[in-house]
Amino acid sequence: MASVVFYFQVHQPYRLRRYTIFDSDSNYFDDKKNAEIARKVANKCYLPANAVIEDLVRRHDGRFRVSYSLTGTIIDQFRRWVPEALDSFRRLAETGCVEFICETYYHSLAFLYNRREFITQAQLHRKLMQELFGQTPRVFRNTELTYNNDVAGAVEEMGFDAILTEGADHILGYRSPNFIYNPPNCSSLRMLMKNYRLSDDIAFRFGNRGWAEWPMTAEKFTHWVDQINGNGYVCNLFMDYETFGEHQWADTGIFEFLRTLPACVLATRKNDFLTVSEAVARYPAVGEVDVPHMISWADTERDLSAWLGNSMQANALHDVYAASETVLANGNETLLDDWRKLQTSDHFYYMCTKWFADGDVHKYFNPYESPYDAYINYMNILDNVRNRAATA
Amino acid sequence: MRVFMLGWEFPPFISGGLGTACYGMTKGLDEIGVQVVFVLPTAVPVSAASHVAFRTPADLASPEVQAVRASRKARTETFERVEFHRVPAVLQPYGTPESFEQAIRSLEARQAEDLFYHYSHEGSHPPHAAAPPPQALPSGTFVSGAGANYAGDLFSQIYRYARMATEIAEASQFDVIHAHDWMTYPAGLAVAAATKKPLVVHVHSTEFDRSGENINQQVYDIERMGMHGADRVVCVSYLTRSIVLSRYGVPTGKTEVVYNAVELPDSDQWEMTPIRHNERLVLFLGRVTMQKGPEYFLQAAAKVVQKFKNVRFVMAGSGDMITRMIRLAADLKIGRHVTFTGFLRGKDVDQVFRMADLYVMPSVSEPFGIAPLEAISHNVPVIISKQSGVSEVLTHVLKVDFWDINEMANKILAVLRHPPLQRTLRQHGHIELRKLSWRDSAQQLKGIYETMSPPPA
Numbered sequence: 001m002a003s004v005v006f007y008f009q010v011h012q013p014y015r016l017r018r019y020t021i022f023d024s025d026s027n028y029f030d031d032k033k034n035a036e037i038a039r040k041v042a043n044k045c046y047l048p049a050n051a052v053i054e055d056l057v058r059r060h061d062g063r064f065r066v067s068y069s070l071t072g073t074i075i076d077q078f079r080r081w082v083p084e085a086l087d088s089f090r091r092l093a094e095t096g097c098v099e100f101i102c103e104t105y106y107h108s109l110a111f112l113y114n115r116r117e118f119i120t121q122a123q124l125h126r127k128l129m130q131e132l133f134g135q136t137p138r139v140f141r142n143t144e145l146t147y148n149n150d151v152a153g154a155v156e157e158m159g160f161d162a163i164l165t166e167g168a169d170h171i172l173g174y175r176s177p178n179f180i181y182n183p184p185n186c187s188s189l190r191m192l193m194k195n196y197r198l199s200d201d202i203a204f205r206f207g208n209r210g211w212a213e214w215p216m217t218a219e220k221f222t223h224w225v226d227q228i229n230g231n232g233y234v235c236n237l238f239m240d241y242e243t244f245g246e247h248q249w250a251d252t253g254i255f256e257f258l259r260t261l262p263a264c265v266l267a268t269r270k271n272d273f274l275t276v277s278e279a280v281a282r283y284p285a286v287g288e289v290d291v292p293h294m295i296s297w298a299d300t301e302r303d304l305s306a307w308l309g310n311s312m313q314a315n316a317l318h319d320v321y322a323a324s325e326t327v328l329a330n331g332n333e334t335l336l337d338d339w340r341k342l343q344t345s346d347h348f349y350y351m352c353t354k355w356f357a358d359g360d361v362h363k364y365f366n367p368y369e370s371p372y373d374a375y376i377n378y379m380n381i382l383d384n385v386r387n388r389a390a391t392a
Numbered sequence: 393m394r395v396f397m398l399g400w401e402f403p404p405f406i407s408g409g410l411g412t413a414c415y416g417m418t419k420g421l422d423e424i425g426v427q428v429v430f431v432l433p434t435a436v437p438v439s440a441a442s443h444v445a446f447r448t449p450a451d452l453a454s455p456e457v458q459a460v461r462a463s464r465k466a467r468t469e470t471f472e473r474v475e476f477h478r479v480p481a482v483l484q485p486y487g488t489p490e491s492f493e494q495a496i497r498s499l500e501a502r503q504a505e506d507l508f509y510h511y512s513h514e515g516s517h518p519p520h521a522a523a524p525p526p527q528a529l530p531s532g533t534f535v536s537g538a539g540a541n542y543a544g545d546l547f548s549q550i551y552r553y554a555r556m557a558t559e560i561a562e563a564s565q566f567d568v569i570h571a572h573d574w575m576t577y578p579a580g581l582a583v584a585a586a587t588k589k590p591l592v593v594h595v596h597s598t599e600f601d602r603s604g605e606n607i608n609q610q611v612y613d614i615e616r617m618g619m620h621g622a623d624r625v626v627c628v629s630y631l632t633r634s635i636v637l638s639r640y641g642v643p644t645g646k647t648e649v650v651y652n653a654v655e656l657p658d659s660d661q662w663e664m665t666p667i668r669h670n671e672r673l674v675l676f677l678g679r680v681t682m683q684k685g686p687e688y689f690l691q692a693a694a695k696v697v698q699k700f701k702n703v704r705f706v707m708a709g710s711g712d713m714i715t716r717m718i719r720l721a722a723d724l725k726i727g728r729h730v731t732f733t734g735f736l737r738g739k740d741v742d743q744v745f746r747m748a749d750l751y752v753m754p755s756v757s758e759p760f761g762i763a764p765l766e767a768i769s770h771n772v773p774v775i776i777s778k779q780s781g782v783s784e785v786l787t788h789v790l791k792v793d794f795w796d797i798n799e800m801a802n803k804i805l806a807v808l809r810h811p812p813l814q815r816t817l818r819q820h821g822h823i824e825l826r827k828l829s830w831r832d833s834a835q836q837l838k839g840i841y842e843t844m845s846p847p848p849a
Contacts, residue, residue: 020802021699310819311812353788353820372790375813376806 002178002228003274003282004265005192006066007141007164008241010046011107012038012074013346015367019380026388028338028381033367035081038074042082045245050088052244052255056262057097064262065097067276068241069141072105072125073344075132086132093133099275100129102137102160108343109143109307111151112294113321121340122158139164139276143345145194145238145297146304149290152183152191160189162280164238167193168295168302178232180280181289190280191289194238194297198224203239207252215253218260222268229270233283238297299354307348312375317348319382326389335388342382350374393841394427396566396583398557398576400483402432402476409762410573410596413628413652418474420653420834426841427473429564431557431579433481433549477560481553483546483575546575547610554579558586567845570837572596574611577618584621590844592837593622594650598635601757602683616640623844626650626837628760629781650836651785653828654765667747671704672808675748675772677736677763678755680711685754685777685794687713687720692754694724695801700808703729708744710735745770749814750807754794755780764789768825773807773817775800785828788820 015037017030056064070089078086092098104110104121105128111118122140129137140160142151147165155163167177175181177193201221205211213220225235240247248254265271274282298306308314320342327339351371368374397418401411418428557579561569570592571580577593584591599607599615619625619640625647627633633649636642674693678684686707693705707717707730714732721730736744745751751767751774758780765782767774768789776783777794790803807813 020798021805022695022798022802311815312810315810315812353816369791370787372788372813372817375810375816376790376803379806379810380802 002225002232002235002271003279004225004235004237004271005274005276005279007101007236007238007276008066008068008243009141009239010068010074010241011071012041012077013107013344014073014077014341016347016377016381019377019384021380021383023380024384026334026338026384028384029341030367034077038077038081041242041246042078042085044250045242046082046085047088048250048255049241049244049258050085050092052258053098054088054092054095056259057092057095060262060266062095062097063266063272065099065273065275065278067099067101067139068092069101069103071103071107072121072128073107073341075128090133093135097275099139099277100133100135100137101164101276102126102129102140104143106340106343107143107345108340109146109317109345109348110321110343111142111146111154112304112308113317114324115154117321117324117343118154119158138162139192139280141165144307146294147291147296148294149183149185149292152189152291153185156183156186156189162190162192162276164192164236164276165194165291166295166297166302167196167236170302171289171291171295175287175289176232177236178228178234179286180233180283181287182285184288184290190285192234192236192276192279193289195236196297198235199237199239202237202254202257203243203247206243206254206257207248216257218257218264221257221261222264222271225265225271226268234274234279305354306352307345310351310353310371312353312371313348313351316351316375316378316382319379323382323386323389327385330389330392332388335385339385339389342378342385347374347378351378393425393568393838393845394566395421395429395841396561396564396569396589397428397430398569398571398579398583399430400433400553400573400575402430409652409760412762413596413760414572416653416655416830417834417837419655420830420832421837422473423831424834424838425473426834426838427475427566429475429477429560429566431477431479431560433479433483433553479553479556479560481549481556483549483553550575550578550614554582558582561587568592568841570594570841571618571622574599574615574618577614577621580618581621590623591621592624592626592840592844593618594626594628595619595632595636595759596628597759598632598639600635600639601632601759604682604757622646624648624840626840628652629784631779631781631784632759648836648840650833650840651781651828652760652762652765653830653833654762654769654825655830656769656825667743669747671702672700672749673747674703674705674750674752674804674808675708675744675767676706676752676754677708677741677744677767678753680707680709680714680717682713683755683757684709684711685756686711686717688754688756688794688797688800689752690717690720690724690726690730691797692752692800692804693721693730694726695797696804696808697726697729699805703808705730706733706744706748707731708733708736708741742770745772748772750775750804752800752804753777753780754792754800756794758782765825765828768821771818771822773814774821775803775807786821786824788817788824790817 014029015034016028019028053066102122102125104118105124106121108121110121126137129135138161140155141164145164145166152163177195181191183189183191201216206216208214228235244254244258294304295302296304308317323339327336350366350368351374353371399414403411403415418430421428561583566589569580569583569589571577572594573596580591580593599612619636619642625636625642627636627647627649630649633647636647637644676686676689680686696703718732721727745767751772753761753764753776755761755777756779760781764774764776774789776789776791778791779794783791792800792803
């Protein structure tokens with residue numbers, strides 16, 4: 001028996017408006033563009049994909065099950081601009097076959113800089129999930145699957161059963177991501193590790209006509225999943241939800257693939273679908289995986305270098321967290337929310353210079369002309385935040 | 393492959409980026425085994441010599457064979473396959489009538505005393521070398537003047553140059569003719585007509601870059617004639633190519649883009665350590681003329697000073713707008729923060745780069761722009777205008793629209809205030825610079841030559 005564990009990440013940042021050093025107001029966010037993108041992605045991805053999932057859950061009588069993580073920022077944006085998207089997620093929650101995962105409310109890297117802030121944001125998010133979906137999350141995922149033993153320790157302390165991370169080769173070595181593991185420093189916390197090969201076959205390669213396996217069909221994929229049978233318990237397919245309709249456009253056939261896959265997998269009668277909590281409840285941990293250094297699901301490096309790879313990123317991250325005390329002491333709720341929105345990891349991703357010259361996926365998601373522009377804009381805004389924090 | 397190259401400046405006789413470009417290009421071609429005969433109108437006083445051997449064309453009196461032999465003797469190690477010919481003509485575009493007359497007089501005087509000027513410096517650099525070649529002087533060396541003020545009887549000099557170049561050509565062996573910028577186009581066309589060899593014209597700038605919309609019709613006509621008469625038109629950027637296509641009506645298929653590059657200084661040649669000073673120093677270096685956008689630099693400076701007092705703006709260069717700029721600085725009440733150095737050369741350029749915290753090129757129109765590459769090679773962060781060809785090849789620089797003084801000031805302040813930004817620009821800029829080599833540009837040129845004159849099977 002092999003269980004397919006789908007987890008979809010749903011996130012949009014609050015993109016910043018162009019803000020020069022000569023600006024002095026506190027309107028930092030490009031709400032016109034943020035609304036536009038939220039609506040666009042909802043129409044291309046969230047709404048049609050949710051409709052497919054809801055239909056699958058009903059059609060397969062609860063045997064098709066998936067997990068989601070929605071950041072606080074996207075939920076906030078749904079509330080303001082696309083309430084129907086939030087409604088459709090609520091309907092999914094009501095089916096009882098959909099689990100919601102906890103993460104930092106603001107999709108932040110707070111764990112690296114401020115432990116208390118990290119815990120606060122996790123709690124805010126947990127509360128949000130309870131209010132919206134009537135579920136108390138049992139599983140945690142840190143922003144961009146950033147993870148090490150310390151993250152695991154902190155997450156166990158918060159009372160979670162399991163944590164998600166990347167099944168990075170340099171961590172797993174000869175071991176397979178298709179088992180459940182536990183961190184060396186935790187008594188009960190489990191790790192679910194992403195099967196990046198199969199996940200990326202859907203998320204990145206699906207529509208690539210140059211790929212040897214193109215066109216990928218539900219039958220072919222089911223066969224690959226079936227090969228896990230006997231060599232593992234789970235097939236962890238972790239990906240951005242925007243894969244459906246946004247990264248892979250509808251005309252690649254990605255929605256048909258999603259529609260037909262569950263029936264194919266279930267038809268084998270050997271394999272099934274589980275949510276993340278169900279997976280850790282059903283299967284035992286087979287061993288310890290020691291992760292002393294930070295890993296993530298980004299780029300080929302699978303490390304922090306997409307957000308913390310150059311001096312500008314280090315400086316910006318350091319400075320935003322250096323403002324913690326004054327912002328918290330100030331007591332202004334709007335200021336606090338602005339400051340937290342500035343912690344969203346995307347802002348630092350835009351400053352990445354790794355692949356800038358080659359122009360690829362980083363550029364595709366980047367609203368700025370260059371990482372330097374991203375940094376300059378960010379630092380101007382942070383200046384203003386500090387000034388506001390300093391004045392009562 | 394042998395190229396007959398027509399230029400009008402070559403280090404150290406330079407007034408702009410063209411000389412630097414010709415230097416790098418010929419060196420690159422030399423390295424990949426392309427032979428170059430370089431014809432240069434050096435009527436300017438040859439008080440400074442360079443590492444290359446210059447030779448007169450025996451002034452048409454002595455047999456050509458002798459000339460070729462002389463040049464072979466004069467070859468140096470650095471340029472194994474490059475011959476230099478000087479013809480006595482004054483090609484000096486950025487001049488005033490006075491300076492032009494002066495140059496003519498000195499030419500005549502020199503011709504009288506020594507017609508067969510011969511330089512040969514076997515390996516050693518002469519002690520009086522004023523400007524080591526790779527140090528380009530990005531602005532008017534000899535005179536101050538606007539792009540549009542074409543000096544005196546320049547046009548008859550251009551045709552004189554064409555006549556002499558043809559005579560040298562008839563005595564030389566080569567496969568392709570390569571002419572740089574409009575002043576050598578008539579020579580290129582003349583040589584092509586006389587020898588039936590294919591002609592490449594290389595567009596380093598156009599009349600529209602130098603003069604805006606108020607173009608000199610005579611110059612435009614020569615440019616147009618050269619581009620249409622040539623078999624191939626090489627442009628220094630896509631920006632320039634678009635002007636060549638839209639303003640000169642050149643067929644698309646005839647055009648090519650070959651980017652300029654930069655020669656990285658040997659570590660022992662230049663002192664690279666920054667010169668410490670208390671104020672932050674923001675540098676403008678170039679001809680102080682409309683094309684280079686000096687007024688935008690000062691207007692941005694005035695905005696910077698509102699937020700950041702400990703800063704000095706250095707305007708290095710001379711040009712027709714210099715007095716206006718001095719007045720503008722006074723009107724903006726930033727006189728205390730601005731220094732006008734006049735024209736800098738050689739060691740002074742090196743020094744000012746070592747002092748600079750930031751280099752700004754706010755050009756209104758810049759076909760390529762080698763100076764930012766030199767700034768980066770000196771480890772100086774760079775802001776360039778988006779209206780420049782070099783903006784097509786550089787990613788690790790800050791870019792602004794030349795007219796957007798608010799954004800220019802915003803970026804200047806960011807560099808001054810945030811050391812991590814300077815550090816990241818420096819680190820990546822230096823790596824990026826290594827991708828721009830004259831050897832690669834030369835390789836591209838060689839490919840173009842070969843399509844026109846296929847090597848014998």
